[in-house]
Amino acid sequence: MKSAIQHSSFLEEKIKKEIGLGLGIDSVEETIFVPKEKVDELLEKIKYVQCSKKVTKKELESLVGSLAFVVKALPADSSGSVGCGVVFGDELSVLAWPASWSQEIKKDITLLELIPILLVFEVPSAGSWGSALSLSSSYAILANYSSTVENLVDASISDNTNSIWIIGSSLIFWAQKYAQQRMLNNLGFESHRIIWHGIRGMVWSQLYPTIQKKLKDNNPPTILVIHCGGNDIGNPHNTLKGLQMCMKSTIVNISQLMPKTVIVWSHILPRSNWTLCLSNNDGENWRRRINSALATFVVKKMCGASIKHPDILRRHVALFRKDGVHLSDLGNDLFVNSLRNALGVFLSTTDRFYPTTPTCTC
Structure with missing residues (x-):
């Protein structure tokens, strides 16, 4: 029988192969996290783009690459026809897409994947990691970002x-x-x-x-x-x-x-x-x-x-x-x-x- 250390090493190696090198793994909590240096690097890139009047294609591609890397560790997912889900601790919270959204919007999975990511980043600021996200609070968060979501919807057409x-x-x-x-x-x-x-x-x-x-x-x-x-x-x-x-x-x-x-x-x-x-x-x-x-x-x-x-x-x-x-x-x-x-x-x-x-x- 494999020891706990062997099992941890095996699990870490397996996950790294599945999601790419560079993420941190807590084998006790069985969670994946982004190392602090990677987060700091991403924040620097975001700050640079926000403060710059112009950015080169290479700089923009670098930012997109960093975002794509970080997203792999986020406990969130979307379904085009139903809604999205977000994991907080041991709780799974779900949010159905608004009934007013057309089928054309729901076909754009790139757009829909951004919604649970928004929820993941927003909820911790309210100290809600320890409890499930209610349907009403999910819609409230979306309402706070309604103009942003609408712009994303418009751009997705x-x-x-x-x-x-x-x-x-x-x-x-x-x-x-x-x-x-x-x-x-x-x-x-x-x-x-x-x-x-x-x-x-x-x-x-x-x-x-x-x-x-x-x-x-x-x-x-x-x-x-x-x-x-x-x-x-x-x-x-x-x-x-x-x-x-x-x-x-x-x-x-x-x-x-x-x-x-x-x-x-x-x-x-x-x-x-x-x-x-x-x-x-x-x-x-x-x-x-x-x-x-x-x-x-x-x-x-x-x-x-x-x-x-x-x-x-x-x-x-x-x-x-x-x-x-x-x-x-x-x-x-x-x-x-x-x-x-x-x-x-x-x-x-x-x-x-x-x-x-x-x-x-x-």
């Missing part, structure tokens, strides 16, 4: 994957939150990936730079839905005609960035409180005239499409929060449904107006 971008102000921000709660983050589409980008307080001048930035890490979308401009109405630096001209010019520039993308104008919603206007009636007048001008321009001049939201009316106070600007749950339900229904029409027919369908001569 392959060249052949169709995507739809919905970009706009806080109304888009809260519409996405509502859609996530209702498990409709992808609006029920299987053939296209919905990428939301809502910026609270967004004004028109932020639209073009936002799209430029997204194009650095993503392919142009099949459809771009723009819901922006409401926060510019009544600004003393704008005239109605000047704002319309600026909006049209921006849309032309966006079209030049993404010539194969269908641009969709989502009509600015009514408000009962136009804070920058002399009166709410003035605000509504600007809104109607901008919507009419931009919808016509986008459809007829840019061969795009237009989404009206006829069920969301200012007199229906139950559709709005107390501020008279943002939508209630009922209002968000109507808003999200109109976006989903309109996109379904645009993807399956030649219609370019929703809900009505005037003839387009594009």
Whole structure:
């Protein structure tokens, strides 16, 4: 019979052959760990990359190699169809992938493998190594890193994957939150990936730079839905005609960035409180005239499409929060449904107006 020392030596040799040389092995606890010098080396590389404006391909490959090495010792794994698992001591914790994630995301195992690694690094900071990670706390951690995860999801979309971008102000921000709660983050589409980008307080001048930035890490979308401009109405630096001209010019520039993308104008919603206007009636007048001008321009001049939201009316106070600007749950339900229904029409027919369908001569 082999002695404990012989067994330990045999176990260490076997594991080294399986996972590569350089990892430490505790034969008593039967665990694998990364030696301190390897951790220090990795942290130095990360710090160098973070502080550098530019890195060479060789330096980046070296960092990736070190990360790949360290990952081998992490007690975590992922399954594309189900979720991920993380081991804490003797406890196995599991986390199912959010129901709102499309099948396209779940196919990217490289992305999914990053999620349990995130949990492994995050939980020790909360002193939770000794206990199992609950489902609720797992989702809470993911929520804290939601923007990071969303960026990884966006970057994971392959060249052949169709995507739809919905970009706009806080109304888009809260519409996405509502859609996530209702498990409709992808609006029920299987053939296209919905990428939301809502910026609270967004004004028109932020639209073009936002799209430029997204194009650095993503392919142009099949459809771009723009819901922006409401926060510019009544600004003393704008005239109605000047704002319309600026909006049209921006849309032309966006079209030049993404010539194969269908641009969709989502009509600015009514408000009962136009804070920058002399009166709410003035605000509504600007809104109607901008919507009419931009919808016509986008459809007829840019061969795009237009989404009206006829069920969301200012007199229906139950559709709005107390501020008279943002939508209630009922209002968000109507808003999200109109976006989903309109996109379904645009993807399956030649219609370019929703809900009505005037003839387009594009």
